[in-house]
Amino acid sequence: MYNWKLWIWPGLAAVACLTALAIWFQAGVVEADLKSRALAALRQDNAWAQVSLKGRDLILTGLAPDKDSQSRALKTVRTTYGVRVASDNSTLLPEEKPFRLTVEKNVDGLVLSGFVPNESARANILAGLSNLLPGIAVSDQMKLARGAPDGLVDLVTYGLSAFTRFSTGSFELTDYSLRVSGQALNPDDHQAALAALSAPLPSGGVLESVNIMPAAVSGDYNWSASISADGMELSGYAPDAVTRDGILATAKASAQDRPVTDLMRFASGVPSGMDWNAATAEALAIVSHLNGGTVSIRGKVLDVSGQAVDGQAFRQIQEMLATGLSSGLVLGTADIGVAVASPYVWTATRDGEAVSLSGVLPSEAVRARILEIAHLKFGALQIIDSQNIGAGAPDGFETAVLTALQALSRLDDNAETRVEDQAVIVQGAALSQVALDDTARLLEEGLPQGFEGQSSMDLAPTPEASLQVSDCQAELNRLVATNNVLFETAEAAIQDHSYGFLDHVAFVARQCGQAQLEISGHTDSDGAEVANLDLSERRAKSVLAFMIAAGVAADRMTAIGYGESKPVESNETDAGKAANRRIEFRVLN
Known part of the structure; x- marks a missing residue:
């Protein structure tokens, strides 16, 4: 009789082996599929995470930047379809307090050190540097750590915004505090770097310090101040912020309520032996006496051009230039006129023991002659001279002033004579009829062509009581x-x-x-x-x-x-x- 057991057991063994192999191969496919889908779910927000599987049981691994990321990653894999059990075997990144990140720029390129919270932040920082300084060599020595400030990438981007203006430099971020230093490529880049770092900081950052070393200038170290009715403008160079602030403060005091525009730039190279603050202060002292014009410094040479406010200002400028400049400056050119006065007015008054002269005259020579004649007419009476020099005098003005001075000499105290453009105005009391008649005739016949006399004169009354x-x-x-x-x-x-x-x-x-x-x-x-x-x-x-x-x-x-x-x-x-x-x-x- 045929024994079926003899042939069925080998068949069953073969089937069992084939079934086991099929199950084993199928499990590998399932695990690969689950891993692929789990990693895809993690990739967007938790790229740090890795997974391993045993069948449909998943184990989360990797260095998590923080506990929230750990929790989010675990939740993500647990909700992945097909995962039966998900366990957390990840660890947290070491925490850095304070959190530091440093970028150094040197002749060889950029060196990044310190910490970043994740690979995404690293990639964004490196991409930003590549856009900012394309082609520059970058050595990335940053490590992963927890404790990064919110908006880390934005803070780093802000701090590096000035790096294109530096030959060498550094940026340091400590939590939310930024420190930036560097060597400016040139004065324009120095100014541009300061402008970039003057923008509001993102993410609650604080700019703790900015230290930019000025570049040396090519050519003369120069500076200038120009003044007009619209205000004062400063340009040229200052060696540092303290000096620049001092110059600006002096300029504002000299501008007499006119606005001051600061276009100064930082640069090294102040001439040897010169105090730049003192030199610009002397230049601004001259500018304060100008109605319009420019004072400039080229190296150690001072040039002045413009119109003095009035004759007194003109004399003060001349005195300053004549007595010498104490800051090390040497006078180059001086082309100074006197501002045109309008209306053109000169006044003389007699009061008690003094004669006061004020107003505008066309030149120092005329002023000297008027003073000489005044002393001849009024003898030992005090002559108070407040006369200034100004352009714009009509022809014959000196003769008209001398006529007015003669008229004043014939009048009693509290009299006044005034020459305003081409009008000679006399007010006061004559001491006799002949003095009254002579003065009236002088105003009619003694004035230069084009001038007109106007008088308001009477006779001074003689006291009734006789003197002993x-x-x-x-x-x-x-x-x-x-x-x-x-x-x-x-x-x-x-x-x-x-x-x-x-x-x-x-x-x-x-x-x-x-x-x-x-x-x-x-x-x-x-x-x-x-x-x-x-x-x-x-x-x-x-x-x-x-x-x-x-x-x-x-x-x-x-x-x-x-x-x-x-x-x-x-x-x-x-x-x-x-x-x-x-x-x-x-x-x-």
Whole structure:
């Protein structure tokens, strides 16, 4: 009989082996599929994660950047279809506190060290550097660690924004604090780097320090300040931020409320032995006196051009340049004019013991002449000079001013004369009718062509009460102590400079009642004695005639000449001779 057991057991063994092989091969396919799908799910947000499988049981491995990432990755694989059990065998990255990242730029390229939180951050930083500095060699020594600040890549991108402007440099990030330093390629790149780092920081970052070394300039180390009605503009170089801030502060103080535009750039190369702060301060002191113009420094040379605000400013600039510059600067060129004044006004006032001159004149020579004439007309009275120099004077202005000055000399205290463009304006009280008439005629006939006289004058009232003899003499002595009668050389003709002085003498004499008055003439010892005696008498008579015309009764006065017989000083000196040439007024009773 056939024994089926003999042939079925080998068949069953073969089937079992084939089945086991089929199951084994099928398990490998399942595991590969599960692993592929799990890694695909992890790739987007958890690229750090790796997996291994035993059948459909999955084990999560890798270095997680933080616990949240661990939890998210585990959740991701657990929800992957086909996974039966998922267990976590991953570990956390080491934590860095503080979290640091450094980028160094040197002649060989870039060196990145410190830490990044994940490979995605690393890739983004490297991509940013590649775009910023294409082709540069990069040595990536960054390690993975936990503890990175939020927005790490944005903070790094901000800090590296100035690197294109550096030949060498470094960027350091410590948590949220940034420090940037570098050597600028040139002054323009220095300014561009500062501009890049002046933008608001992302992600709550704090720019702790910026230290950019200025580049050396090619050519002269220069600086300039230009001023106009619109404001002041600064350009050129400063060696550091402290110096630049000091220059800017001085400029704002000099600009007199006009805006200051700062276009200065940083650069090294200040000339040896020069204090750049002091040099620019001296230049700005000159600029403050300009209405418009430019002061520039080239190396150690100072150049000035422009229009002074007024004559006083012009003189101050000249004095500064004449006395020398203490900062090491040497004057190059100086082309300085005076700003045009409009309206063109000059004023003279007489008040008590002083004459005040103010306003604008066309030149220093004219100013000197006006002062000289004022001293001749007003003698020892104080002359307060506030006159300035300015362009824009109409033709004949000097002559008009001299006419106005003559008119003022014929008036009492509290009088004023003014020349405004081509108008000569006189206000005040004349001390006699002849003084009033002479001044009115002067304004009608004595002005240059194109000028017009305007007057508001009247007669000063003579006090009703007469002076006592002693008071009369005292008042005459006071007047004589302040001035003298001037005559043409070797002649008896009275110079018009003395008309105003004699107006005041006559005004006092009219207050002396019926007191008799002696007018005596005196000379120095030059020339023949007889001739001097004759000259002194003729001069005394000229004064007598003036006094009569000014309203003093002729029968109250006598004129006498003493020649050189009564000197008051030695005739051995010019000053003594000048003192001896005089007119005296003496009350006789």
